[in-house]
Amino acid sequence: MKLAMLGGPRTVPAPDARTAWPVVTDADRDAILRVLASEKFTSNCMGEGEVGGLEHEWARHVGVRNCAAVSNGTAALSLSLAALRIPAGSEVVVPALSFIATALAVVRQLAVPVFVDVDPVTFNLDPDAVAAAITPRTSAIIAVHLHGLPAEMHELRELADRHGSHLVEDAAQAQGASYRGRKTGALGTIAGFSLNVTKNLPTCGEGGLVTTDDGELHERVLKLRQFGEVIKGDEERTYISHLLGSNEKINAIQAAFARTQLARFDEYCAAREQNVRRLLDRLAELPGVVVPTCPTDRTHAWHILRFRFSPEAMGHEGVPAGALRKILHRALRAEGVPVSQYQLVPLPGQETFRTREGVASGYPWKLPMARDLSYRVEDYPVALDVIEDSLTLQKRHLNPQSGAILDDYANGFEKVWENIDFLAGLARTLPYDPPWAKTLAAASA
Ligand SMILES: *Cc1c(COP(=O)(O)O)cnc(C)c1O
Numbered sequence: 446m447k448l449a450m451l452g453g454p455r456t457v458p459a460p461d462a463r464t465a466w467p468v469v470t471d472a473d474r475d476a477i478l479r480v481l482a483s484e485k486f487t488s489n490c491m492g493e494g495e496v497g498g499l500e501h502e503w504a505r506h507v508g509v510r511n512c513a514a515v516s517n518g519t520a521a522l523s524l525s526l527a528a529l530r531i532p533a534g535s536e537v538v539v540p541a542l543s544f545i546a547t548a549l550a551v552v553r554q555l556a557v558p559v560f561v562d563v564d565p566v567t568f569n570l571d572p573d574a575v576a577a578a579i580t581p582r583t584s585a586i587i588a589v590h591l592h593g594l595p596a597e598m599h600e601l602r603e604l605a606d607r608h609g610s611h612l613v614e615d616a617a618q619a620q621g622a623s624y625r626g627r628k629t630g631a632l633g634t635i636a637g638f639s640l641n642v643t644k645n646l647p648t649c650g651e652g653g654l655v656t657t658d659d660g661e662l663h664e665r666v667l668k669l670r671q672f673g674e675v676i677k678g679d680e681e682r683t684y685i686s687h688l689l690g691s692n693e694k695i696n697a698i699q700a701a702f703a704r705t706q707l708a709r710f711d712e713y714c715a716a717r718e719q720n721v722r723r724l725l726d727r728l729a730e731l732p733g734v735v736v737p738t739c740p741t742d743r744t745h746a747w748h749i750l751r752f753r754f755s756p757e758a759m760g761h762e763g764v765p766a767g768a769l770r771k772i773l774h775r776a777l778r779a780e781g782v783p784v785s786q787y788q789l790v791p792l793p794g795q796e797t798f799r800t801r802e803g804v805a806s807g808y809p810w811k812l813p814m815a816r817d818l819s820y821r822v823e824d825y826p827v828a829l830d831v832i833e834d835s836l837t838l839q840k841r842h843l844n845p846q847s848g849a850i851l852d853d854y855a856n857g858f859e860k861v862w863e864n865i866d867f868l869a870g871l872a873r874t875l876p877y878d879p880p881w882a883k884t885l886a887a888a889s890a
Pocket residue numbers: 517518519520543544546547589615617618638639640641651652653
């Protein structure tokens with residue numbers, strides 16, 4: 446069949462309500478109306494119950510003693526590092542492939558991010574590379590469970606313990622996933638989650654959660670989100686600030702919406718597991734498509750599905766992987782398969798880190814006790830390869846009703862693969878710049 450890109454029929458019908466995210470039901474609407482009727486809108490409002498309810502329910506879901514709800518996932522990470530009292534000028538290991546927020550939280554704490562390359566199959570921190578990057582200055586390792594797959598927590602825990610550093614989880618993309626029988630959020634010293642509307646456990650906007658078994662850390666997070674104050678639900682506010690907090694509260698509407706989403710969360714995860722597995726099984730049959738996998742000792746939250754493409758395995762050795770990815774992007778989108786790129790540059794290539802403007806013009810890097818690190822993307826060959834040769838599916842597969850549409854997506858892939866020799870030929874001749882070219886040009890301009 447003629448490719449849609451060349452004027453043939455499109456495989457996937459127009460966007461469909463069964464791929465909408467988040468799913469909003471009457472239960473969510475009622476929850477918001479309940480808050481409006483209560484007139485208690487913030488977590489420091491006397492008698493407010495939604496925020497505490499969410500914290501209690503999420504702690505139970507994860508299997509930890511404490512949970513604090515905060516304004517967003519970035520704040521969850523920042524407050525986690527602040528609660529740990531990560532020293533200024535110390536070093537924090539961060540994966541080179543992640544969302545920018547992971548590394549911003551480190552700089553906000555005036556610590557130096559040390560980027561480490563990822564594993565080409567799991568896309569998570571490579572423990573050997575972490576071992577090589579640890580120095581006497583390392584105060585913490587942030588394990589990002591990228592795309593929903595828990596990181597190599599056993600190896601990372603050993604490294605962290607051996608060097609006396611903290612192990613922090615960035616679980617923003619991995620709600621509900623587990624590792625050796627324990628949920629994400631219960632695998633490190635402290636963990637940050639995001640409730641952003643795009644994540645697997647969404648609120649109707651912005652929110653975040655911090656989980657920890659450590660009662661003292663939890664108390665510090667509660668103060669940090671509330672100007673350093675202690676708020677007791679049934680007592681008058683004292684306005685005494687005990688430590689350098691800021692205002693990182695979640696509001697009651699966001700909390701109430703997240704709670705009704707949480708009530709349906711396990712059911713959605715189970716449907717997603719089935720829908721996604723069926724899609725991956727079909728795509729794995731196509732030559733040169735490397736589908737995401739999940740080691741047998743963990744479960745995957747399938748937040749983002751990342752597909753790598755190998756010209757060699759397609760029988761097209763010598764075709765540049767990036768050019769092939771670019772032409773596949775066009776061909777698949779024309780068929781109605783909404784693939785996209787996620788991250789166009791490893792984090793150390795972001796202008797933020799290349800210029801090292803940082804906090805107050807040049808900190809933490811200017812601190813006398815800090816190592817004067819500079820960042821080059823060439824030092825992260827695996828992250829570069831992954832960005833170069835892969836495309837992702839985001840959000841559409843999160844809806845539990847998306848199964849039939851994912852079948853259509855698989856049909857779209859199969860049709861494109863019937864024409865793969867033609868497309869590989871095009872890729873050979875196409876003018877091509879790597880995805881990070883623009884970012885790096887902006888930084889040196
Ligand atoms: C989304 C995300 C964050 C930040 O969460 P926000 O709620 O958007 O601030 C942090 N880390 C990772 C890996 C994320 O995907």
